[in-house]
Amino acid sequence: MDWLQVVVLAVVQGISEFLPVSSSAHLILVPVLTDWEDQGLAFDVALHLGSLSAVIIYFRQEIWQMSVSSLAALSGKGVNNDARLAFWVMLATLPVGIIGLLLHDVISHYMRSTLIIGVSLIGFGLLLGYADWRKRGTRSEYQLRWKDVLIIGVAQALALIPGTSRSGITMTAALMVGMSREGAARFSFLLSIPVIVLAGGLEAVKLLQAPQSIDWVAMLVGTVLSGLSAYLCIHYFLVVIKKLGMQPFVIYRVLFGAWLLWFFHF
Known part of the structure; x- marks a missing residue:
């Protein structure tokens, strides 16, 4: 890989991982729209590590409280809001984990076409727009019911379809059940932690089974750039949605999806 490819892929991964615009769509399309060779599993693992580090650092206080409270609950000291939130994150991860393991090969081989990506960007983008436009609730991530x-967990499984956007579909579902924009976004970001661990772990297993030469400098730069861009993305996204809501991202998705369908299929 040349350095331009390293920078572009790292920034695209870092930003699109947490915006409701589908990181898989953007990462699939980068090599389609360029003459770059596939970056390889090792670099994919590095990019996921960067995104994971960003969300853990950003929500470090919440994660610490959730961890301490969960251990206290397991030792019989009662369940508080932080322990309950930790359980909700695990519960909402089960559907995507199970379906991902069962259908991973089918999805990776048959559903990564530009047609599916374009339709998913538009369709699920409009659904996000509707959820944000309709009367919203005020509940935070600490006020969820089972x-x-x-x-939200079942909706997250739909993100296995390229172009759907994991963050987009989970925020859509969260808005639909009465959460505030900020609460929906924060819960979606917390949900990304086990999902990224699962996805990155699956890639790491493949890497161990099929060893390849590794450019450690490119890996390090990619990890850092992915982490920095992801951290800034989380911070400014939470600021933007307070003022503008989800509509700018809906417009982007519809235009992007329409361009893909026009460019590749008409």
């Missing part, structure tokens, strides 16, 4: 969590 039924809400299951709905």
Whole structure:
């Protein structure tokens, strides 16, 4: 890889991982729209590590409280809001984990076409726009009920379809069940932690099974750039949605999806 490819892929991964615009769509399309060779599994693992580091650092206080409270709950000291939130994150991860393991090969081989990506960008983008436009609730991530969590978790499994956007579909479902924009976004970001661990772990296993030469300098730069861009993305996204809501991202998705369909299929 040349350095331009390293920078572009790292920044695209870092930004699109947490915006409701589909990171998989952007990462699939980068090599399609350029003459770059595939970056390889090792670099993919590095980019996921950068994104994971960013969300853990950003929510470090919440994660610490969730961890301490969960251990206290397991030792019989009662369940508080932080322990409950930690359980909700795990519960909402089960559907995507199970379906991802069962259908990973089908999705990776048959559903990564520009047609599916374009349709998903538009369709799920409009659904996000509707959820944001309709009357929203005011509940935070600490006020979820188990039924809400299951709905969000099942919705997250739809993100296995390229172009859907994991953050986009989870925020859509969260808004639908009555969460505030900020609460929906924060819960979606917390949900990304186990999902990124699962995705990165699966790639790491493949890497161990099929060893390849590794450019450690490119890996380090990619990890750092992905982490920095992801951290800034999380921070400014939470600022933007307070003022503008989800509509700018809906417009981007519709235009991007329409361009893909026009460019590749008409």
